[in-house]
Each structure stands twice: as C-alpha cells, then as structure tokens.
Amino acid sequence: xxxxxxxxxxAWSRALLGNWPAARSILLxxxxxxxxxxxxxxxxxxxxxxxxxxxxxLAPCFGEDKFDLVILSNILHAYGASEASxxxxxxxxTLRPGGLLLIHDYLADGHRSSPLKGRLYDLHMMLNxxxxxxxxxxxxxxxxxxxxxxxxxxxxxxxxTSVLLAAKDGSMGHLAIANRDMIEAHARxxxxxxxxxxxxxxxxxxxxxxxxxxxxxxxxxxxxTCPPRSPERLQRASAPGLASF
Numbered sequence: 001x002x003x004x005x006x007x008x009x010x011a012w013s014r015a016l017l018g019n020w021p022a023a024r025s026i027l028l029x030x031x032x033x034x035x036x037x038x039x040x041x042x043x044x045x046x047x048x049x050x051x052x053x054x055x056x057x058l059a060p061c062f063g064e065d066k067f068d069l070v071i072l073s074n075i076l077h078a079y080g081a082s083e084a085s086x087x088x089x090x091x092x093x094t095l096r097p098g099g100l101l102l103i104h105d106y107l108a109d110g111h112r113s114s115p116l117k118g119r120l121y122d123l124h125m126m127l128n129x130x131x132x133x134x135x136x137x138x139x140x141x142x143x144x145x146x147x148x149x150x151x152x153x154x155x156x157x158x159x160x161t162s163v164l165l166a167a168k169d170g171s172m173g174h175l176a177i178a179n180r181d182m183i184e185a186h187a188r189x190x191x192x193x194x195x196x197x198x199x200x201x202x203x204x205x206x207x208x209x210x211x212x213x214x215x216x217x218x219x220x221x222x223x224x225t226c227p228p229r230s231p232e233r234l235q236r237a238s239a240p241g242l243a244s245f
Contacts, residue, residue: 009037010050012071017049025050026067028057060085066096073104074161076140077121080131087145090218092147092194095168100147108134140164 011026029037031054032145041047055061057075070091076084090099106118118134125132135226144166155163187195210227214220 008033009040009061010047010052012073013050014046020062021049023049026059026062027052028055039222057090058083062094065094067094067099068096069100069102070094071102071104073102075102076105076135077125078129078132080133081135081143083131084135085146088140088143089147091150092168097169101144101166101168102163103140103166105164106163107135137164184223204216204238215221 010025010027010031013027017023017025022108027034027037027050029052034052034054035054038132052200053061066173072091074085079087088101088103097099108118108122122134123133135167144150144152149166151167153165157163176230183195183197213227217226220226223229
C-alpha cells in the first residue's frame with residue numbers, strides 16, 4: 001500500500017506504519033518543518049519506512065506518482081478558500097483509482113462534544129494567519145465535488161476535530177473493518193504493546209480445573225455456567241462480523 005501523509009513530524013506516518021509495516025509513506029512538508037522534525041526525531045529508526053520530501057503542497061511535487069491514501073491533517077484551516085481548493089484538487093490528482101482522501105481538521109458547523117471549539121479556532125485563524133479559516137462540511141464537499149470526488153463520509157473524533165473521508169471512485173461500501181481488527185487497534189491505542197483476538201476453540205481447559213472447582217469452591221454445582229454443567233469442550237465461535245467504516 002502506497003500512502004502519502006502530511007503531518008509535521010510524521011505522527012500519522014508512524015501510527016499507520018505501526019499497523020501496516022509494509023506500507024510506503026511519503027511525508028511532504030516545508031523544509032523548515034522537516035528540519036524541526038529531524039531535530040525532534042534524531043534517531044534514524046524513527047524514520048524507517050518514511051521518505052521525507054521537502055516541498056509545498058500548493059505546487060506539484062510528485063509528477064506521475066499515484067497513491068492509495070492521501071492524508072491532509074490540520075492543513076486546510078491555514079489557508080483561504082482558493083488555496084484550500086488548490087490543495088484538495090492536487091490531492092485528488094495524486095490518488096490511484098479507488099484511492100482514498102482523508103481530511104482531518106476542525107469544522108465550523110459544530111461538533112457534538114464541543115460545538116463552539118470550531119468557531120473559536122476560526123477566530124484564532126483570523127487573528128494569526130493571513131487568510132486561514134475553518135470550513136463548514138458543505139464547503140469542503142463543494143470543493144471536493146469540483147475536484148472530481150462526490151462520495152464522502154464524516155466521522156467526529158473525541159478530540160473535537162473531525163475526519164472526512166472521500167473516495168475517488170465508486171462507493172465506500174468496500175471499506176470494512178473486521179471486529180477483531182477494531183478490537184486489536186483499540187487495545188494498542190490503549191497502551192498494550194501486543195494484542196490478538198483468539199478464537200474460543202484456541203482456549204484449552206485442563207482437566208484439573210474441574211477438580212479444583214469441585215474441591216475448592218463452595219458453590220460447585222450451583223451455577224449453570226460452571227462445572228459440572230459447563231461443556232467439556234469449548235465450541236468454535238462464529239466468524240467475526242464486519243463493521244462498516
């Protein structure tokens with residue numbers, strides 16, 4: 001999977017490569033930002049799988065290269081509508097057929113956990129940038145339509161920001177994540193170094209466990225879920241379901 005990530009020091013790249021080590025990540029940033037990122041992550045192992053490219057997202061940088069995934073994280077709010085449209089059009093041009101564009105940013109039309117935060121950030125952009133602003137969902141969708149993408153899907157995050165997914169071709173119905181993958185990802189994001197979903201059939205119950213229950217539990221035989229009523233063998237669980245992403 002080829003991917004293109006824009007996120008200062010490469011936070012998106014490292015997070016994605018942690019789950020898909022075989023992916024190829026290209027981090028496009030201004031030279032000054034990349035210099036600061038290198039100072040922040042001086043160890044070369046922190047850049048394994050990441051190719052840092054100095055450039056400006058408003059100008060063509062990749063020629064004929066195409067990508068499965070393009071991420072614009074906290075980029076659009078720094079620019080006015082003309083530049084934001086240019087950013088989106090350039091991102092769409094670099095997508096492969098079936099590719100996906102991910103926009104991570106604040107939205108001006110509210111967020112269910114903090115509806116005023118987007119508006120306050122809009123004021124911050126007005127005071128501290130040349131023409132930056134926060135966009136409403138309808139505005140972003142209009143820009144995407146003009147760039148050739150009409151299929152979008154919105155997700156609100158707990159950080160008061162939002163993720164807008166846009167598919168270049170067809171529907172996003174094929175984007176499904178198995179329940180097991182979602183559980184494993186949630187465990188890793190909670191701080192676990194390793195997580196794996198086990199089938200019930202993989203769990204082995206030794207015979208002495210029943211003896212221990214019989215000899216050491218005063219409630220032995222009093223529950224429908226414990227020995228001696230529990231099954232001799234654990235049956236294989238049904239196949240994991242799919243959750244639409």
